[in-house]
Amino acid sequence: MGIETVLDMALSVHPDRVVVGRRSSGLTCVRLDDLASRGATVLREHDARHAVFVGVNGPALPVLTFATARAGIPIAPLNYRLPTDQLASLVAQLDRPVVIADPVYAEKLTGVADTVLTTDEFLGAATSAERSEFTAAGDDATAVVLFTSGTTSAPKGVLLRHRNLLSYLFNTVEFASAGEDQAALVSTPPYHIAGMGAVLSNLYSGRRMVYLPDFSPQGWLDLVREEGVTSAMVVPTMLARVVEHLKGAPARTPALASLAYGGARMPQPVLERALAAFPDTGFVNAYGLTETSSTIAVLGPKDHRDAIADPELRARLSSVGRVVPGMEVQIRADDDTTVLPDGATGLLWVRGAQVSGEYMGKGTVLDENGWFPTRDRARLEDGYLYIGGRADDTIIRGGENIAPAEIEDVLVRHDGVREVAVVGLPDDEWGERICAAIVPEPGVALEPEQIRTWCRARLRGSRTPDDVIFVDDLPRTPTGKLVRRDLVSQVESAASV
Incomplete structure (x- = not known):
């Protein structure tokens, strides 16, 4: 069973629901299924072993995500902001890649692979291709290759297998729990684990995905209001820019029930101003890593409300919350073996079926008992996880x-x-x-x-x-x-x- 199962399940319960795009013109579940199946034919015709995506958020991403799954090959979204030589270096690490890129990036990628298609060309070919039935690669096959951001070293290709992604999904998201009026604004880029996770978690829950290709504070607020967005995910710099743009005024986003943030440290003053600007919105801090298929711990809306209301709990706003179901954590001393008690700061190790800990060409870094070294310094206190930064820092x-x-x-x-x-x-x-x-x-x-x-x-x-x-x-x-x-x-x- 692979991630294509997510689309199969959604198709079985709400085939005619718009699941990608605007209410008036988006893709229904039936249409997404059809394009993904025909897109798989296109990838097979090009004899692809990897499908590289270089582009911004948009309908091409979910189509390609499920087309690759049905073709039994991985998708590898790359950072479209990288210069051509760096993109070429990453593509060169992948076996028989077919590159699908937004038109603005496709031209500079000419020659980096035998086949380079624009997203328009790929979607056009998928529209006219034969719909074929394929045998998926299985849950142990690689579904997604994501390259780390390379903030401290050269980017590494993380291999996320179907079973890793499905484990995260089944343990943390309730199937078909969203109503037809619920919509998620996705502004985290495709090459980030949150961007890929959004495709799976929103379709699995039944929530319509609305994409914001290029972030701006006013553009983000406009889309939230126009499309009745009920949930959104931002990185701290985005939230800081929205709060600064509001200049102390309320956000006036009545439909926005949930606002998740993560990906980097959130300055507490920014968070406190955001909580004031969005008084009717439930805030969620999601902490995770590429190697763990997304979220490890969550600080939920009640935690945020309680911490704001009670000065004695205010410090919890600097935590990343409680560990999600299906995950285990340990705080170890620098010797990597001694497990430290609650309240002590050490190195964070995590274990669970959603954890990959596997790198392309390098193998696994899990220890003999399946524990992954996050390289983050952390402590556990009263059941809450506090991250103190990278060990290398x-x-x-x-x-x-x-x-x-x-x-x-x-x-x-x-x-x-x-x-x-x-x-x-x-x-x-x-x-x-x-x-x-x-x-x-x-x-x-x-x-x-x-x-x-x-x-x-x-x-x-x-x-x-x-x-x-x-x-x-x-x-x-x-x-x-x-x-x-x-x-x-x-x-x-x-x-x-």
Whole structure:
């Protein structure tokens, strides 16, 4: 059984429901099924072993997702923002790829594979192809190849098998639970696990998918209002831009019942302003990794409401919530074997059927008992999971381990600080020195010593930044993840001036 089962199940209960696109012109379940089956024929005719997708959100993504499943090959969505040479390098790692790209990207991809089709050409061919019956590859076959964002190292191709994706879906989503009036706005890109997960989870629940190809705060708000969007998923930078755009005014999105965020750390001041702007919306923090087929833990709407209402619970807003059904977690010491008690900070390991932990050309990194090393530092407290950042980001100053997030969470509450990131730089005396890169609020003049005094009053002296620099922006991926290697270079250059 593969992910094509999701489409088969949806087809059996609401064949005529619009499941992709706008209410007035979207694809019904029957039409999606037909295009996917005929699209599988197109892929077979090109003798494809991988279908590469390079494009923005739109109807082509769900069609291609289920066409590849029915053809028994993986889909590999790539970051369309990458330069041609990097895209070509990723395509070259895939066996017999057929590239399907939006017209604006197809031209620059000429020659990277034997077959390069525009999305229009693929959908046109799928419309006229014969509908053939194929035997799916089975639940142990690879369904999706997603390349990691490469924020700390070269991108790696994560292999997500059908069974990984279905396990996540069956454990966390209720089949056919959505009413016909429910719609999900998908603005996370196809090459992100949340973008691929949205295709499966929304179709499985029966929720119509509305796509926003190019994000802008006003465009996002307009689409939510026009299409009666009831749920949406954003990354923190998107939510920050929406909140800033509103300038303290209410969002006025009465249909929006659920707003999920994830993919990177959410600054708590941004979250608190968002909760005020969307007073009738239930907020959900979803924490997961590409290697885990999406969500590991969820902080739900009630958790958010309780934390805002009770100052003693406010700290829970900085957690990622409780572990989802079907998943197990352990906090281990740096020796990778000693399991730490609740409240202790260590390395997060996870286990469950949804976990892949497998990389193309590299094999699995699961230990002998099936545990996956996330490389995130974390702690469990009262059943809530708190993420302290990547283990590689830890600053070791004078033999003391310091999580950048601990300092960032304090500095971002300064009224003059818009964004902040903390990194470590080599230091002859202390091993590493703490450097804070700050994006000031527009029109605000800050001084390094002012920032150091603020931090020293709220944290131990050893956590006070040794260096403070001011920058126009922080280097981030399109999904909001901080590119620390680029920031370190930026900070080193500023510190040497």
